[in-house]
Amino acid sequence: MPGLYFEQFHEGQRFEHELTRTVTEADNMWFCGMTMNPQPLHIDRDFAAQTEFGQPLVNSLFTLGLMIGISVNDTTLGTTVANLGMSDTRFPAPLFHGDTVHVVTEVAGLRESRSRPEVGIVDFIHRAFKQDGTEVANCRRQAMMRRAPTQAST
Numbered sequence: 001m002p003g004l005y006f007e008q009f010h011e012g013q014r015f016e017h018e019l020t021r022t023v024t025e026a027d028n029m030w031f032c033g034m035t036m037n038p039q040p041l042h043i044d045r046d047f048a049a050q051t052e053f054g055q056p057l058v059n060s061l062f063t064l065g066l067m068i069g070i071s072v073n074d075t076t077l078g079t080t081v082a083n084l085g086m087s088d089t090r091f092p093a094p095l096f097h098g099d100t101v102h103v104v105t106e107v108a109g110l111r112e113s114r115s116r117p118e119v120g121i122v123d124f125i126h127r128a129f130k131q132d133g134t135e136v137a138n139c140r141r142q143a144m145m146r147r148a149p150t151q152a153s154t
Helices: 025-034 045-049 060-075
Strands: 014-016 080-090 100-112 119-130 135-146
Touching: 014 060, 025 060, 060 080, 060 100, 060 119, 060 135
Parallel strands: none
Antiparallel strands: 014 100, 080 135, 100 119, 119 135
16 A cells, blocks of 8 residues: 555544564564664573563664554555654563564644645654554654645646
């Protein structure tokens, strides 16, 4: 499904994204390596076993990226101009290797751009859950979205 234009969103609109993803140890290791994050809580099984979690945690920035990425097909694929910011980001519960993530997105607000008439700003709230329903991440994201093309007059 292609992304939606600014005019196709409405406040309170909710998306239960069908796309899900099971996170693997390789995902976590590669992400930590690519971002140069040597935190042993993510990459050292023996170290992590000694923590309150008892096992490595999935890097929270991977979780954030996965949560927003899962939302793209249904909301912004090909119609977003830019992400303007993310705020109120929270990780209320840990995500572990082998957990499967699903995402829900809600449109919290809309506004026309004051400086660019060809775009509008959509305020999204994304929430990620693992297979047992536990919420593992949430954030508020502002995206600059294209307006629908105008139809040529005949």
